[in-house]
Amino acid sequence: GDSVTQMEGPVTLSEEAFLTINCTYTATGYPSLFWYVQYPGEGLQLLLKATKADDKGSNKGFEATYRKETTSFHLEKGSVQVSDSAVYFCALSEVGGNEKLTFGTGTRLTIIP
Amino acid sequence: SQTIHQWPATLVQPVGSPLSLECTVEGTSNPNLYWYRQAAGRGLQLLFYSVGIGQISSEVPQNLSASRPQDRQFILSSKKLLLSDSGFYLCAWSVQNNQPQHFGDGTRLSIL
Numbered sequence: 001g002d003s004v005t006q007m008e009g010p011v012t013l014s015e016e017a018f019l020t021i022n023c024t025y026t027a028t029g030y031p032s033l034f035w036y037v038q039y040p041g042e043g044l045q046l047l048l049k050a051t052k053a054d055d056k057g058s059n060k061g062f063e064a065t066y067r068k069e070t071t072s073f074h075l076e077k078g079s080v081q082v083s084d085s086a087v088y089f090c091a092l093s094e095v096g097g098n099e100k101l102t103f104g105t106g107t108r109l110t111i112i113p
Numbered sequence: 114s115q116t117i118h119q120w121p122a123t124l125v126q127p128v129g130s131p132l133s134l135e136c137t138v139e140g141t142s143n144p145n146l147y148w149y150r151q152a153a154g155r156g157l158q159l160l161f162y163s164v165g166i167g168q169i170s171s172e173v174p175q176n177l178s179a180s181r182p183q184d185r186q187f188i189l190s191s192k193k194l195l196l197s198d199s200g201f202y203l204c205a206w207s208v209q210n211n212q213p214q215h216f217g218d219g220t221r222l223s224i225l
Contacts, residue, residue, distance in 0.1 A: 034213060043119075043203055043216040044157075089157065100147075101214055105156035
């Protein structure tokens with residue numbers, strides 16, 4: 001079955017540091033890939049997505065590129081801020097799979113000033 | 114624009130009591146609807162999804178059930194809660210054709 005493996009957390013960085021959160025996936029078809037963010041006490045918000053190989057999703061300074069050859073969708077940001085502190089979830093959705101999302105376990109990110 | 118509402122935001126229930134969590138979506142028709150649970154320190158687990166009124170698919174066997182009495186209403190229920198039912202419950206919706214899911218603010222359920 002489909003699965004998503006995410007970099008274990010928690011991750012603590014200083015403000016303005018470079019961020020990478022690794023995500024790899026296993027899927028039988030050609031999934032769409034997503035990053036969701038969960039701020040403390042809130043639900044999940046879509047951060048970015050990519051629907052086919054070599055697509056780059058980007059939002060709020062975050063980027064992730066759909067790499068079919070390495071089955072990866074790593075999240076990056078060049079300079080993090082304290083307000084980026086949250087839990088980040090990588091997820092995939094199979095085409096024709098009733099849009100069900102398979103999530104990674106989440107990575108808690110804390111940015112210190 | 115589309116919005117999703119979940120309530121209550123927090124709930125404390127004794128073991129063995131019933132449960133009803135409600136989720137409604139506005140601004141769209143015939144959405145796919147989902148219930149997820151996030152246990153403490155863990156990822157999200159899909160519990161139920163629905164592609165239409167009265168159509169419910171269960172992903173995980175448990176003492177929870179879901180119903181969709183109206184197009185944009187999704188209800189999560191239990192007749193008797195267990196301690197292991199504690200967690201953060203999230204409702205989500207999506208339209209067809211491989212579009213992202215949009216989540217509600219969640220219900221934090223504590224079982225005593």
